Amino acid sequence: MAILSNRESLEKFQDKLKSAQSHGKKKLVSLCAGSGCGAYGTAKVHHALMEELTRQNLTEDVEVKLTGCHGFCEKGPIMVIHPQGIFYPQVKPEHMSEIVEKTIKNNELVQSLIFKDPVSKAKITLEHDIPFYKLQQRIIFGNNGLIDPTSIDDYITVDGYSAMAKTLFDMTPEKIIAEIKKSGLRGRGGGGFPTGIKWDTCRKHHGIRYVICNADEGDPGAYMDRSLLEGNPHSVIEGMIIGAIAIGSHDGYVYVRHEYPLAVTNLTIALDKCREYGLLGKNILGSGFDFDINISRGGGAFVCGESTALMASLEGSPGRPRAKYVHTVEKGFKDGPSNLNNVETWANVPVIINNGADWYAAIGTKHSKGTKIFSLVGKVVNTGLVEVPMGTSLRTIIFDIGGGIPKKKKFKAVQTGGPSGGCIPERFLDLGVDFDELSKVGSIMGSGGMIVMDQDTCMVDVARYFLDFLKEESCGQCNPCREGIKQMLEILTSICQGNGKEGDIEMLEELGVMIQRFSLCGLGTSAPNPVLTTILYFRDEYEAHIRDKKCPAGVCKPLFHYEIDPETCTGCRSCAKKCPQEAIAGDKKKPHSLDQSKCIKCGICYDTCKFDAIVIR
Amino acid sequence: MEQTIKVDLSKIDNIIDRYHGNKEALLMIMQDISDIYSHVPPTVIPILVDRLGVKISMVYSVATFYKTISLEPRGKYIVSVCTGTACHVRGAEKIADALQQKLGIQEGQTTSDRLFTLKAVRCIGCCASGPVITVNKETYGGLDRTAAEKVIENYKQMPLNGTA
Ligand SMILES: Cc1cc2nc3c(=O)[nH]c(=O)nc-3n(C[C@H](O)[C@H](O)[C@H](O)COP(=O)(O)O)c2cc1C
Ligand code: SF4
Ligand code: SF4
Ligand code: SF4
Ligand code: FES
Ligand code: FES
Numbered sequence: 001m002a003i004l005s006n007r008e009s010l011e012k013f014q015d016k017l018k019s020a021q022s023h024g025k026k027k028l029v030s031l032c033a034g035s036g037c038g039a040y041g042t043a044k045v046h047h048a049l050m051e052e053l054t055r056q057n058l059t060e061d062v063e064v065k066l067t068g069c070h071g072f073c074e075k076g077p078i079m080v081i082h083p084q085g086i087f088y089p090q091v092k093p094e095h096m097s098e099i100v101e102k103t104i105k106n107n108e109l110v111q112s113l114i115f116k117d118p119v120s121k122a123k124i125t126l127e128h129d130i131p132f133y134k135l136q137q138r139i140i141f142g143n144n145g146l147i148d149p150t151s152i153d154d155y156i157t158v159d160g161y162s163a164m165a166k167t168l169f170d171m172t173p174e175k176i177i178a179e180i181k182k183s184g185l186r187g188r189g190g191g192g193f194p195t196g197i198k199w200d201t202c203r204k205h206h207g208i209r210y211v212i213c214n215a216d217e218g219d220p221g222a223y224m225d226r227s228l229l230e231g232n233p234h235s236v237i238e239g240m241i242i243g244a245i246a247i248g249s250h251d252g253y254v255y256v257r258h259e260y261p262l263a264v265t266n267l268t269i270a271l272d273k274c275r276e277y278g279l280l281g282k283n284i285l286g287s288g289f290d291f292d293i294n295i296s297r298g299g300g301a302f303v304c305g306e307s308t309a310l311m312a313s314l315e316g317s318p319g320r321p322r323a324k325y326v327h328t329v330e331k332g333f334k335d336g337p338s339n340l341n342n343v344e345t346w347a348n349v350p351v352i353i354n355n356g357a358d359w360y361a362a363i364g365t366k367h368s369k370g371t372k373i374f375s376l377v378g379k380v381v382n383t384g385l386v387e388v389p390m391g392t393s394l395r396t397i398i399f400d401i402g403g404g405i406p407k408k409k410k411f412k413a414v415q416t417g418g419p420s421g422g423c424i425p426e427r428f429l430d431l432g433v434d435f436d437e438l439s440k441v442g443s444i445m446g447s448g449g450m451i452v453m454d455q456d457t458c459m460v461d462v463a464r465y466f467l468d469f470l471k472e473e474s475c476g477q478c479n480p481c482r483e484g485i486k487q488m489l490e491i492l493t494s495i496c497q498g499n500g501k502e503g504d505i506e507m508l509e510e511l512g513v514m515i516q517r518f519s520l521c522g523l524g525t526s527a528p529n530p531v532l533t534t535i536l537y538f539r540d541e542y543e544a545h546i547r548d549k550k551c552p553a554g555v556c557k558p559l560f561h562y563e564i565d566p567e568t569c570t571g572c573r574s575c576a577k578k579c580p581q582e583a584i585a586g587d588k589k590k591p592h593s594l595d596q597s598k599c600i601k602c603g604i605c606y607d608t609c610k611f612d613a614i615v616i617r
Numbered sequence: 618m619e620q621t622i623k624v625d626l627s628k629i630d631n632i633i634d635r636y637h638g639n640k641e642a643l644l645m646i647m648q649d650i651s652d653i654y655s656h657v658p659p660t661v662i663p664i665l666v667d668r669l670g671v672k673i674s675m676v677y678s679v680a681t682f683y684k685t686i687s688l689e690p691r692g693k694y695i696v697s698v699c700t701g702t703a704c705h706v707r708g709a710e711k712i713a714d715a716l717q718q719k720l721g722i723q724e725g726q727t728t729s730d731r732l733f734t735l736k737a738v739r740c741i742g743c744c745a746s747g748p749v750i751t752v753n754k755e756t757y758g759g760l761d762r763t764a765a766e767k768v769i770e771n772y773k774q775m776p777l778n779g780t781a
Contacts, residue, residue: 036746039756073745220701220740227742258648258685259741261754297645299683302739316641317675318682375744377703383745415702451702465705469739475682602711604762 004278006286007165017157025063028082033066036073048093052100068231070145071385087127088113118381119403132382135401141387144231149266152273155234163353167242168287176246182357184369189342190447192435202329205337209249212340215256218302219418222449224373225343229263233270239346244291252293302473307340320475321521364390368434379454391432409454417446419466420526422533442533458555459538464492466530481524484515496556500546554616566591569613575605640669647686655691692727692734697751701740704747712748715762
């Protein structure tokens with residue numbers, strides 16, 4: 001017998017949890033156990049914290065929550081102490097006794113651990129005062145820091161599953177679809193297709209219908225789907241249940257990468273709990289509606305994120321796309337009408353139902369509603385996940401929230417949309433980011449990857465990098481994609497090696513247009529984008545490689561060398577001590593010299609010198 | 618240390634049972650087998666054919682299509698260097714160079730003592746902490762050359778008797 005057998009029992013349970021929370025323990029320590037913080041050692045910090053609390057007899061008064069990603073992963077492991085919201089970044093096991101003694105017991109701050117803003121250098125105590133968080137609007141991602149993803153009760157406490165109950169008992173499927181249409185929600189997986197219209201089309205086709213969640217997240221540099229599934233799996237599950245009610249489906253699938261083990265674990269726990277509580281399975285909340293969700297683990301192929309390939313993979317075959325004469329909403333998985341949405345799209349659904357379509361549609365721009373989570377990474381001070389209203393400018397995201405470029409270097413470009421997107425130069429930084437604006441300058445918003453590049457990034461190398469990625473990922477079944485990408489890559493590689501010749505740029509453009517036109521699936525049709533946008537905005541860099549045989553950014557090894565500028569070198573010896581080749585010599589406090597015949601261009605000296613005395617020539 | 622891998626057939630059966638012998642789960646079953654043996658040993662392929670009712674050609678085409686599956690034995694520690702975009706612009710290439718030198722093997726190869734396999738992966742979703750590597754299921758972030766070399770050194774020092 002399920003624990004929650006009808007709507008009243010869910011509501012009563014929710015009230016009980018809420019009042020227990022308001023009368024509960026006074027202090028709450030939220031410790032991030034997401035993958036990023038985990039890599040910096042959350043487990044050891046947790047262990048030390050629990051030991052200290054036990055030692056001080058405080059386990060009854062203090063609640064410790066291991067949460068999913070808070071977004072500010074670079075500063076991990078992250079700890080936030082409530083009710084005040086005191087933010088301690090980069091905590092270590094040895095800090096625990098002081099934190100417990102001072103902050104937890106006596107409400108005092110541990111001065112040495114307070115966050116120092118890398119831009120203003122100001123010390124900031126509270127989480128919500130930190131510029132990185134202050135300018136965000138976290139309607140989808142905000143609960144991540146408050147709930148333990150393995151606890152269904154935590155999710156229910158923050159009104160979890162109320163939207164589902166509302167759709168089950170107060171709304172007809174038509175009404176749900178109308179609400180989603182009115183909200184203006186568009187798919188977050190990259191294409192931006194209106195979600196309500198997709199549901200409606202799927203609902204109108206006959207057969208066994210399937211509801212599927214795309215958690216393949218193949219875009220390198222993007223990890224918001226991972227963090228949502230890890231940190232708040234129930235929000236995705238609730239979205240899928242609502243979708244299933246609207247579409248009339250009883251079978252759901254989540255297709256998730258095998259490389260995301262924590263996401264798989266937390267999702268598995270969440271699904272089991274739902275079944276135990278009666279929120280999945282037969283007769284959900286006594287409504288008569290049946291629905292369950294299976295997990296399918298993908299095998300690390302980028303192309304499997306494409307809808308037809310994903311469904312082939314779900315069926316147990318190699319994931320090769322097929323021509324879309326018939327759309328998957330009509331004939332997809334096992335030939336049934338199949339509705340595929342991205343992780344973040346699903347997580348938006350309960351928020352819309354709870355707050356209403358009008359509230360939601362007031363956020364964002366004319367044709368792109370709501371917020372979007374971006375993965376702000378690369379050469380930027382504050383890396384992490386950032387949720388902002390659609391239409392927020394690139395400048396706000398990169399400079400105000402992201403804190404700009406580290407080490408006083410110059411911004412060069414931002415890459416959006418992953419391998420299907422493009423590189424956007426400085427002059428477009430004031431563009432608002434939504435589905436339409438970025439495509440006007442040759443890129444796309446895509447699923448939310450935002451990779452910042454500085455003066456040390458070579459744009460020809462970036463183009464080569466993406467084609468190298470796509471060559472590996474092309475499924476190979478159509479010629480323009482398979483052979484075209486290979487040829488473009490050969491040209492780019494020869495340019496990077498110093499063998500570029502006149503006419504190469506034009507050849508790349510010609511091949512690019514051919515691949516865009518004649519490829520079967522989205523991987524091929526968008527593959528030339530990174531090359532074409534870098535040619536468009538950074539043609540001079542291509543020309544420097546081809547004509548002058550120079551890589552101005554100092555990345556393509558055959559096309560540059562390091563020199564020490566005798567005018568600026570202070571003779572501090574830092575570089576000489578670190579050079580693995582012993583290529584640098586000189587007397588202390590005198591200008592040093594660099595022996596080209598020994599140098600392997602590893603760049604250690606360039607990164608080490610504080611006086612910018614090592615120059616790229 | 619060349620040794621033939623002994624396959625515990627009851628373990629294979631257990632894995633297949635976990636998926637109710639469902640042929641749609643072929644890829645996941647092979648991934649679970651790989652988690653135990655670091656690859657899909659040739660001896661289990663007839664079992665998959667038999668119990669799942671799939672063609673042998675299907676087993677091979679799935680195994681070669683998906684990068685998480687290897688038909689060749691791999692090292693005890695699988696070192697994956699992320700070469701995703703975020704890690705690439707933060708110098709993943711230098712980490713890969715350093716590890717190739719440290720281990721004396723190229724990407725895709727296994728050391729002769731069967732301890733390490735080095736491979737490149739495209740993004741493991743820890744992009745904010747780049748450059749990152751993983752060793753089996755552990756992730757190491759914010760690396761430079763020396764830190765990456767140290768990670769390998771730590772595994773070299775580890776006692777060999779633990780199970781892979
Ligand atoms: C090569 C390729 C890779 C894709 N990878 C993903 C992915 O990793 N995740 C995703 O949600 N959508 C991906 N998509 C888009 C999906 O095909 C599909 O449009 C999307 O999942 C639909 O969900 P949405 O409408 O909620 O965005 C990819 C498309 C292509 C062509
Ligand atoms: S365009 Fe490329 S990835 Fe897509 S089906 Fe053709 S070969 Fe495969
Ligand atoms: S690039 Fe590397 S090898 Fe060359 S001088 Fe600098 S530290 Fe030495
Ligand atoms: S680190 Fe810079 S300033 Fe110091 S010796 Fe080297 S080149 Fe000269
Ligand atoms: S994983 Fe901890 S903040 Fe992202
Ligand atoms: S790019 Fe390296 S983890 Fe994502």
